[in-house]
Amino acid sequence: MKITVAGTGYVGLVNGVCLAEMGHQVVCIDTDETKINTLQKGVSPIYEPGLEGLLKKNRKTGILRFTMNPQEAYSNSDLIFIAVGTPENKDGSANLDSVFSVSYSIATHLEKDVIICTRSTVPVGTNAKIEEIILRLKPPPVHVDVVSLPEFLREGSAIFDFFNGDRVIIGASSSEAAEVLEELFLPLSMPIVKTDRNSAEMIKYASNAFLATKISFINEIAALCEKVNADIDEVANGIRMDGRIGAHFLRAGIGYGGSCFPKDTKALLKLAGNVEHPFNLLKSVIEVNNKQHSLPVTKAKMAAGSLAGKKVALLGLAYKPDTDDIRESASIRIIQELLDEGAKVVAYDPAAIPNAKRYFGDTIDYTLDITEALTDAETAIIATDWDQIRHLHPSVFAAYMKEPIIIDGRNCFPLDKMSVEPITYISIGRPALIREYSTIPSS
Ligand SMILES: NC(=O)c1ccc[n+]([C@@H]2O[C@H](COP(=O)([O-])OP(=O)(O)OC[C@H]3O[C@@H](n4cnc5c(N)ncnc54)[C@H](O)[C@@H]3O)[C@@H](O)[C@H]2O)c1
Numbered sequence: 001m002k003i004t005v006a007g008t009g010y011v012g013l014v015n016g017v018c019l020a021e022m023g024h025q026v027v028c029i030d031t032d033e034t035k036i037n038t039l040q041k042g043v044s045p046i047y048e049p050g051l052e053g054l055l056k057k058n059r060k061t062g063i064l065r066f067t068m069n070p071q072e073a074y075s076n077s078d079l080i081f082i083a084v085g086t087p088e089n090k091d092g093s094a095n096l097d098s099v100f101s102v103s104y105s106i107a108t109h110l111e112k113d114v115i116i117c118t119r120s121t122v123p124v125g126t127n128a129k130i131e132e133i134i135l136r137l138k139p140p141p142v143h144v145d146v147v148s149l150p151e152f153l154r155e156g157s158a159i160f161d162f163f164n165g166d167r168v169i170i171g172a173s174s175s176e177a178a179e180v181l182e183e184l185f186l187p188l189s190m191p192i193v194k195t196d197r198n199s200a201e202m203i204k205y206a207s208n209a210f211l212a213t214k215i216s217f218i219n220e221i222a223a224l225c226e227k228v229n230a231d232i233d234e235v236a237n238g239i240r241m242d243g244r245i246g247a248h249f250l251r252a253g254i255g256y257g258g259s260c261f262p263k264d265t266k267a268l269l270k271l272a273g274n275v276e277h278p279f280n281l282l283k284s285v286i287e288v289n290n291k292q293h294s295l296p297v298t299k300a301k302m303a304a305g306s307l308a309g310k311k312v313a314l315l316g317l318a319y320k321p322d323t324d325d326i327r328e329s330a331s332i333r334i335i336q337e338l339l340d341e342g343a344k345v346v347a348y349d350p351a352a353i354p355n356a357k358r359y360f361g362d363t364i365d366y367t368l369d370i371t372e373a374l375t376d377a378e379t380a381i382i383a384t385d386w387d388q389i390r391h392l393h394p395s396v397f398a399a400y401m402k403e404p405i406i407i408d409g410r411n412c413f414p415l416d417k418m419s420v421e422p423i424t425y426i427s428i429g430r431p432a433l434i435r436e437y438s439t440i441p442s443s
């Protein structure tokens with residue numbers, strides 16, 4: 001099939017590359033000239049494992065192309081995937097400007113019948129609005145179907161998720177359009193659910209909100225564990241064995257970040273407010289997560305006293321491992337709070353430094369070498385569970401730091417291994433290992 005993907009961000013680029021890998025003729029369009037120039041050279045503008053290899057391979061054969069020209073992209077396709085951003089408005093609602101602007105552009109360039117699939121995460125009713133715009137502006141003989149096709153990939157494992165997802169949700173008002181998409185995804189052998197458009201749109205928000213709820217729930221249990229001297233790792237292990245609860249999303253830590261959970265939970269809350277439903281549970285999930293982002297600096301101050309003038313090593317900038325994405329990363333709040341305390345911050349991250357530099361400029365230092373970050377630091381804060389951090393030998397902290405205080409926001413190390421080291425080690429929801437240092441005033 002001839003497929004156009006509008007938007008070459010984390011979702012659009014992964015979809016474009018993977019659809020080409022499946023053998024479809026794909027053209028990806030974006031309004032960002034720098035991105036398109038980079039992609040036309042076979043270089044991925046984002047860090048995503050496996051992406052650049054598939055991009056290079058499929059671009060070389062000509063099956064995958066990149067353009068800024070809407071005529072080239074929209075006039076002659078069988079399917080158009082909308083994968084533009086839906087960021088957060090100031091009031092928490094989803095900003096649909098890009099979705100609507102791409103819809104206008106599609107409508108005014110159509111020359112043949114087409115199915116338009118919305119991959120972007122959009123509030124219930126948005127696909128109906130897209131359809132309204134397109135039907136109003138399209139040339140009369142052209143037939144258009146608009147389908148909700150929510151995307152469930154995770155950054156860091158996006159290629160794997162595209163080919164091995166848990167399900168494909170097809171929200172269509174036409175059974176013919178649904179069948180075309182069912183056929184498209186058939187080779188991937190995933191369960192396919194055909195439903196109405198509103199339900200498909202809600203499935204996406206409900207999935208993200210449910211996962212966010214699990215995280216905030218386990219983080220609240222972790223806070224209780226700290227107060228009653230229990231260990232959240234033991235507790236999570238015990239509860240995840242109950243198949244009704246499920247094994248995943250029970251890792252306590254400094255909260256969820258990224259370009260999805262924070263904005264999608266707020267957009268769902270806003271949607272609930274619009275229909276006068278007070279979604280108090282979701283409101284609490286968001287509040288708990290906000291509190292989690294501030295835990296590392298609160299804990300660091302409790303252990304170290306003042307942080308003013310002290311070197312703090314921040315290990316991890318990305319909101320999760322295997323991505324360069326720092327959108328809504330807990331590390332953003334941590335850095336802001338550390339700077340407010342007058343600390344000197346040296347941040348390590350294997351992929352996200354370029355994005356962090358755009359955000360923080362030279363207000364902090366950056367390094368690709370963990371030991372350089374740790375050298376002579378008084379405090380280390382672990383914000384991302386990159387393998388490079390999790391696989392550090394526990395002795396590395398005492399070897400490089402001054403009177404080490406480690407605040408582990410992702411519970412990367414087993415307590416028994418850290419307890420034999422000459423360090424203070426404070427994690428989330430587990431007993432703190434405190435070592436008395438002569439220079440730190442007791443509070
Ligand atoms: N990032 C994820 O892991 C993920 C997963 C599932 C769903 N989603 C959803 O998918 C959507 C896209 O997310 P993302 O992270 O890929 O966003 P992104 O910000 O990385 O990329 C969006 C791209 O769209 C381009 N764009 C904007 N207006 C355009 C237009 N009129 N025509 C063509 N291109 C245009 C931008 O230049 C940008 O490159 C969002 O709705 C998001 O909630 C994201």
Ligand SMILES: O=c1ccn([C@@H]2O[C@H](COP(=O)(O)OP(=O)(O)O[C@H]3O[C@H](CO)[C@@H](O)[C@H](O)[C@H]3O)[C@@H](O)[C@H]2O)c(=O)[nH]1
Binds near residue numbers: 211260264
């Ligand atoms: O037990 C857990 C699991 C995750 N997280 C945090 O939650 C955030 C999100 O993690 P994850 O879901 O793995 O990453 P995303 O790439 O943001 O993917 C989510 O958001 C996407 C965008 O909507 C969806 O497509 C995916 O299905 C959904 O998992 C990260 O900050 C993680 O550190 C925890 O704190 N504890």
